[in-house]
Amino acid sequence: MxxxxxxxxxxxxxxxxxxxxxxxxxxxxxxxxxxxxxxxxxxxxxxxxKHLGNAKKMSSSSLIFTHFCPHVDHNGIECNGDMFSLVTVLNADRDDDRIFSVSAELNLPPPWQDGHNRLGRWQMANHCDGIICLVQDPRTMLVCNPVLRECKLLPSTNYAQNVGYFLPSAMGFGYDSIAKQYKIVAIWTRVTVRAEIHTLGTDSWREFILPQDMDIAGFLHKDALYQGGVCYWVVQDFEDIVKILCFDISNEEFYVARFPCLQDIKFRVVGLGISVWNDYVALSVSSRDYDRDTRPLFIDVFVMVDQSGGHKGAASWRKQFSIGPIVIVDFVSTLSIIQNNEFLMQCSDKRLVSCNLRTQKLREVIVDDVDRLRHWACFYEKSLVSVKSR
Missing domain, CATH: 1.20.1280 (Monooxygenase)
Incomplete structure (x- = not known):
């Protein structure tokens, strides 16, 4: 051997x-x-x-969470930054009373700039093909592959060079299958909506002119869902109407997709989540019945179905699942759909709870040292894709 x-x-x-x-x-x-x-x-x-393709076929559900780093660097200076924990769900496909997971430190190589460790509080995180794109502040953006121990600082955006102190309102990261390049898009909604695009391997950002009728007041999710060559965000316009903003990575085209009709949602909506279910873009709508003492939770899952012959923005939605009532008082937010139709939620005490979309069985996800987890950053799949050659 x-x-x-x-x-x-x-x-x-x-x-x-x-x-x-x-x-x-x-x-x-x-x-x-x-x-x-x-x-x-x-x-x-x-x-x-080929390795990446195989990894996607047998990919387990691994999620990245941030936790605070109390350590000091070699100069004795406190890091005061975020570290990352990789939580991998193990037995969601089994009919057990609990779901177990394995936690591990995701040791990202610290970014260095001007001789200083730039480890800090990360504000945004996007993932594609084993590469993580992180944003700390307007001048500190990087891509890294933890498996290869590679980290690459990105050049400052034109907006950061001119204004300097505003974080992007939203970010997206994905793969251009035509040009075979990875691209990052940053969007600002201050005063006017503007966007910049960076192609990995280049040393600058390109400004992008959005359509004049792109009515965006704010983003409900600042990190995009990337699926099938498109980045998706849930946004609101100036009349508080919720929409789906889309960005085609290859064609570098923004467009707006219809939002599902929520007229049959009987109770107060308390959360919206966007994820992937069986290669479909899925939108989860969480609502509560506040007229009952237990304040039960209801979740409706819609999937985006293209019935328009490929016309962008005209995709329709189909309600795939309706679950509830679920008695979970300390519910904070929905995270995503993981393997075997398990719907993952986070509670106020950091606990993770999963509800099966088909059986509606509620199970706790056992996570080591769950108390230290701060925020869910993104899904993650290990790969050999280098950031240095991009």
Missing amino acids: SSFCHLPKELVEEIMSWVPADSLMRFKRVSKSWYAVIYGLVNDSSFVA
């Missing part, structure tokens, strides 16, 4: 393409021959793409 010499190259590549990215990187330490083989594979773009 210490050498691959007796195996055909194609077989070695096939086997390695199914090995988790972090395990593959650890295997480099086995021997010099293993190091040489794995080093060659990790630097082969076709293998990296």
Whole structure:
């Protein structure tokens, strides 16, 4: 087992393409021959793409949460920043009374700028293909791959250079399958709506002119959902009408999609969440019946269905699930749909609770040291995609 010499190259590549990215990187330490083989594979773009495809097929539900870092750096200066915990759900597909998970530190390489560690409080987090895009302040944005221990600071946006102190109102991060490039979009809604786009591997941002009829007053979710080449945000216009703002990564085109009709929602809406269900964009609407002593929670899940022959913005919605009443008094927010139709929610005491969309069974997700978790950042899948070559 210490050498691959007796195996055909194609077989070695096939086997390695199914090995988790972090395990593959650890295997480099086995021997010099293993190091040489794995080093060659990790630097082969076709293998990296194949490995990513396989990882998505067998991906477990892993979520990144932030927690406070009390440590000091080598100069004795307190970090006062955020660290990240990776929580991986293990048995959501089993009929147990509880769902178990594994927690691990997600050791992001600290960004350095002007000789200083730029570790701080992260305000936004987006994920695509194992790469995390983080925003700390208007001048500190970065992309990183924790598996490869790679971190790359992004150039300042034109808006940050001119104004300097306003964070973007929203961010999106995704993959352009035509140009085979990763792109980041930043949107500001102060005074006028403006956007800038950055392509990884370049050294600047490009200003983007939004359509004049793009009526956006604010974002209900500042981090985009990326699915199928499009970034999605839930927004409000100046008449408080809720819409879905979309950005096509490849065509670099903004458009607005219809919002599902909520006329049959009987109770007060207390939360909106956007996620993915079976490759569909899914919108979850949480409502409470405040006329009952238990204030039960109801959740309706709509999926976006394109019935327009591909015409952007004309997609329709179908109600896929209606669950409730759920008696969960300390509910704070819905997070997302995870494996096997489990709907994840967070309580005020940081506990995670899951409700099965089909059986409506409520289960607690057991997380080690759950008290220290601050905020859910994003989903995460481990990959070998490098940020240095982009």
